Amino acid sequence: MDILASLLDGFGTSLLPLNIAVMIAGVTVGMLIGALPGLGSVNGVAILLPLTFLVPPTSAMIFMAALYYGCMYGDAIASILLGIPGASSAVATTFDGRPMAMSGKAGVALTASAIASFTGGTVSIVLFTVLAPTLADAALAFGPAEEFALVLLAFTTFVALGGQDRFKTVIAICLGLVLSTVGLDMISGQPRLIFGDLPGFYHGISFLVLAIGIYGIGEMLNTIESTRNKVAMVQPRMTLGTVRETLREMRGSIGTLSQGSVLGFFVGTLPAAGATTASLMAYGVAKMTSRHPERFGKGEINGIVAPESANNAASTGSFLPMLTLGIPGSATTALLLGGMVLWGLQPGPMLFIEQPEFTWGLISSLYVSNVFAVIANLAFIPLFCYALRVPFTILAAVIFVLCVVGGYAPSSDMHDVWLMLGFGLAGFVLCRLDYPLAPMVLSMVLGPIMENALRQSLIAGQGTPSLFLERPIALTFILIAVLLFTLPAVKMALANRRPPAPALAEEKA
Amino acid sequence: MRRDFLKGAVLGAVLLALPGLAHAAEWKPQRPVEMVIMAGQGGGADRLARAIQTMIQKNDLSNMPFLPVNKGGGSGAEALRYLKDKAGDPHVIMATLNSYYTTPLLTPIGVDIAEFVPVARLAVDDFVLWVNADSDIKTLDQYVAAVKKQGRGFKMGGTGTNQEDSLVTAMVERAFKVQHTYVPFQGGGEVAKALLGNHVQASVNNPSEAMQFYKAGKVRPLAVFSEKRLPELPDVPTMRELGHELVYTMQRSFVLPPGTPKEVQAYYVDLFRKVDQHPEWVKYAQNMSLTRDFLAGPELQEAFLRERQQHQDLLATMTASAAN
Numbered sequence: 001m002d003i004l005a006s007l008l009d010g011f012g013t014s015l016l017p018l019n020i021a022v023m024i025a026g027v028t029v030g031m032l033i034g035a036l037p038g039l040g041s042v043n044g045v046a047i048l049l050p051l052t053f054l055v056p057p058t059s060a061m062i063f064m065a066a067l068y069y070g071c072m073y074g075d076a077i078a079s080i081l082l083g084i085p086g087a088s089s090a091v092a093t094t095f096d097g098r099p100m101a102m103s104g105k106a107g108v109a110l111t112a113s114a115i116a117s118f119t120g121g122t123v124s125i126v127l128f129t130v131l132a133p134t135l136a137d138a139a140l141a142f143g144p145a146e147e148f149a150l151v152l153l154a155f156t157t158f159v160a161l162g163g164q165d166r167f168k169t170v171i172a173i174c175l176g177l178v179l180s181t182v183g184l185d186m187i188s189g190q191p192r193l194i195f196g197d198l199p200g201f202y203h204g205i206s207f208l209v210l211a212i213g214i215y216g217i218g219e220m221l222n223t224i225e226s227t228r229n230k231v232a233m234v235q236p237r238m239t240l241g242t243v244r245e246t247l248r249e250m251r252g253s254i255g256t257l258s259q260g261s262v263l264g265f266f267v268g269t270l271p272a273a274g275a276t277t278a279s280l281m282a283y284g285v286a287k288m289t290s291r292h293p294e295r296f297g298k299g300e301i302n303g304i305v306a307p308e309s310a311n312n313a314a315s316t317g318s319f320l321p322m323l324t325l326g327i328p329g330s331a332t333t334a335l336l337l338g339g340m341v342l343w344g345l346q347p348g349p350m351l352f353i354e355q356p357e358f359t360w361g362l363i364s365s366l367y368v369s370n371v372f373a374v375i376a377n378l379a380f381i382p383l384f385c386y387a388l389r390v391p392f393t394i395l396a397a398v399i400f401v402l403c404v405v406g407g408y409a410p411s412s413d414m415h416d417v418w419l420m421l422g423f424g425l426a427g428f429v430l431c432r433l434d435y436p437l438a439p440m441v442l443s444m445v446l447g448p449i450m451e452n453a454l455r456q457s458l459i460a461g462q463g464t465p466s467l468f469l470e471r472p473i474a475l476t477f478i479l480i481a482v483l484l485f486t487l488p489a490v491k492m493a494l495a496n497r498r499p500p501a502p503a504l505a506e507e508k509a
Numbered sequence: 510m511r512r513d514f515l516k517g518a519v520l521g522a523v524l525l526a527l528p529g530l531a532h533a534a535e536w537k538p539q540r541p542v543e544m545v546i547m548a549g550q551g552g553g554a555d556r557l558a559r560a561i562q563t564m565i566q567k568n569d570l571s572n573m574p575f576l577p578v579n580k581g582g583g584s585g586a587e588a589l590r591y592l593k594d595k596a597g598d599p600h601v602i603m604a605t606l607n608s609y610y611t612t613p614l615l616t617p618i619g620v621d622i623a624e625f626v627p628v629a630r631l632a633v634d635d636f637v638l639w640v641n642a643d644s645d646i647k648t649l650d651q652y653v654a655a656v657k658k659q660g661r662g663f664k665m666g667g668t669g670t671n672q673e674d675s676l677v678t679a680m681v682e683r684a685f686k687v688q689h690t691y692v693p694f695q696g697g698g699e700v701a702k703a704l705l706g707n708h709v710q711a712s713v714n715n716p717s718e719a720m721q722f723y724k725a726g727k728v729r730p731l732a733v734f735s736e737k738r739l740p741e742l743p744d745v746p747t748m749r750e751l752g753h754e755l756v757y758t759m760q761r762s763f764v765l766p767p768g769t770p771k772e773v774q775a776y777y778v779d780l781f782r783k784v785d786q787h788p789e790w791v792k793y794a795q796n797m798s799l800t801r802d803f804l805a806g807p808e809l810q811e812a813f814l815r816e817r818q819q820h821q822d823l824l825a826t827m828t829a830s831a832a833n
Binding site: 140141142143144183184185186187188190191197202203204325326343346347348349350452456459460462 | 563580582583586587590591616617618619661662664669670690691692693694695698702703705706708709721722724725727796
């Protein structure tokens with residue numbers, strides 16, 4: 001009752017004309033920023049933060065939250081249309097989004113992603129409203145040991161269900177892990193793998209440089225090579241009929257939607273995990289529970305629904321540690337936290353008590369901006385689809401320019417552009433040799449989190465892995481991870497014992 | 510004719526030189542200034558840098574915005590190396606803390622802070638020994654007893670190895686002849702979170718990092734590593750009062766890349782002098798229990814080099830005692 005009253009008060013704030021105006025501006029700008037490969041919510045928030053001095057703090061925060069939301073919607077657009085994830089949280093969306101777009105169903109894929117994002121966001125805000133005070137303390141129970149176990153689990157859900165050549169998957173993961181160790185070691189401060197003394201390697205290799213290189217440049221080379229003279233043309237259509245068609249195709253997706261949304265919210269509330277982990281786990285779980293796992297990766301609609309609902313749910317969830325504890329759950333919320341300090345608010349456990357108008361105004365605004373975001377997104381889809389009708393010869397040049405800009409913008413360092421081109425070539429070669437690239441990109445994102453958490457746990461356990469055994473949550477996660485990892489081997493062993501099955505098992509392996 | 514020509518030439522030369530002179534006297538940023546922070550998000554250094562960025566922007570103290578960027582990797586080595594590589598770039602400024610002294614001494618990144626151009630020291634920050642409010646430990650004596658009892662198992666959370674927090678921990682270990690298990694995290698915010706979640710048993714967070722949690726009754730201060738009691742924590746004794754000569758403070762300053770021209774340095778010194786006098790900064794310092802202590806020019810560089818020497822000595826005794 002108390003919560004409901006506060007929420008209604010909050011709507012009183014968020015539905016003021018000024019706040020509605022900043023929400024619309026926020027989601028629109030955010031979506032455009034998100035749609036550009038290489039620019040994600042972090043860049044958007046960082047660039048626009050200074051603009052927010054023009055309005056009062058609550059409106060400023062509502063604008064920033066709307067921008068963050070819009071970016072999360074927009075990220076999917078680049079993933080689906082170009083196959084380049086705009087942010088690490090949208091990597092999983094490329095797995096099925098790209099194949100769908102290639103087979104002419106870009107409109108359906110984009111609509112499905114918009115609807116999934118909306119559902120994920122909304123479910124998450126409802127959970128947030130109800131559970132915020134309770135969950136804040138629960139999230140604190142997540143220490144380095146739990147973080148490590150969770151990331152390990154996310155990794156295995158994805159890899160164990162990957163379906164590609166296992167040996168090559170392992171090699172790709174190892175490559176990604178090696179790349180993730182480049183730069184200064186967080187714990188000892190020593191530089192690692194900097195190739196002599198190349199200053200560009202000190203800040204490590206950014207995920208974006210690798211992703212844009214592989215998915216942008218590499219994929220472009222691949223398309224040029226495989227199509228030769230006959231240019232592959234995608235003819236996406238987008239009418240109201242597409243929305244109806246999508247809804248029809250999504251009829252079987254309600255289970256996936258709710259799984260993704262709830263999973264996304266809870267993973268998002270954990271301070272270190274975030275939207276990338278959530279979207280991967282959701283994809284893995286969706287594939288595991290699907291009646292047609294073989295369709296994943298080839299343009300299955302649930303392969304878009306799962307990660308998109310999860311990453312939007314997670315981005316809402318990441319507001320929770322920020323608002324209740326003053327601890328950022330992601331790079332973007334860290335910037336927002338900086339913004340709050342800047343607007344004269346003191347983030348921390350007292351915020352809810354001292355500034356109810358601000359906190360509830362913000363929470364209620366999430367409901368409203370989510371509605372605006374889905375409307376804006378659906379309205380923009382025809383425009384984005386139109387871009388795909390451009391002949392590939394022209395599109396390739398545009399993608400190349402976007403890639404170079406996207407590689408240069410975040411660090412303003414030419415070093416990253418050269419590196420990106422190198423990754424593009426390497427990605428092309430690896431792709432030709434049938435190495436799966438997604439595990440490599442993902443291990444680069446998750447590698448550093450895993451490494452730090454593992455080392456912190458081992459230090460805390462004085463060099464022994466005792467922490468993992470003593471803590472029930474961590475132990476459970478690790479056991480599930482081990483189980484998932486060995487599952488294919490067990491299945492194979494069982495299949496060998498029963499002669500009629502092997503044909504199928506081999507096909508899958 | 511000739512005289513006219515000469516006159517014209519002189520006039521022309523003067524006219525040409527004027528904007529140049531005016532430019533030299535009053536340099537101003539031509540594009541947004543990148544404010545590199547030597548630490549991760551959420552820590553004391555980060556909060557301070559971002560607060561100052563706001564004040565500059567809100568009150569139009571500079572014609573261009575300041576954009577904060579965290580480069581906290583390797584105890585700030587990432588930021589130091591970045592600043593070195595930006596030599597001569599007038600649009601980069603770095604917010605430093607004490608790892609400004611220690612990191613170049615410990616990490617082979619080819620940085621000598623004597624090459625950097627100092628701007629201003631704004632404040633000195635303090636260290637407090639904290640435990641979780643659920644803990645049974647209520648006094649320093651109980652703390653020492655608890656650490657002794659657990660042998661090496663008592664977990665102290667702090668920032669990167671060899672950063673300030675680990676130096677303070679080493680000082681405590683030396684003074685009380687105890688040993689902790691030191692768990693490094695990325696920035697003071699992460700440390701505060703780990704203490705709240707009981708993943709570590711103690712921390713030496715700066716007051717600004719833990720004050721909110723203290724007000725919410727979630728953490729308990731045991732002692733202060735400063736000369737005097739802190740106005741914000743009037744009931745918490747100093748280590749000195751408790752009979753232990755443990756004093757360590759953290760400087761909060763700003764520096765420029767090597768080879769920055771004089772007029773650029775003058776611009777930033779002037780800017781930070783304005784910040785120092787601004788009522789918003791005075792209030793912020795009070796809230797965060799920072800001691801305002803403005804210092805600029807050659808005196809600041811001297812202070813930097815002197816403190817670097819002190820840290821070098823401290824590190825030397827630490828490694829010596831670790832070897833024993």
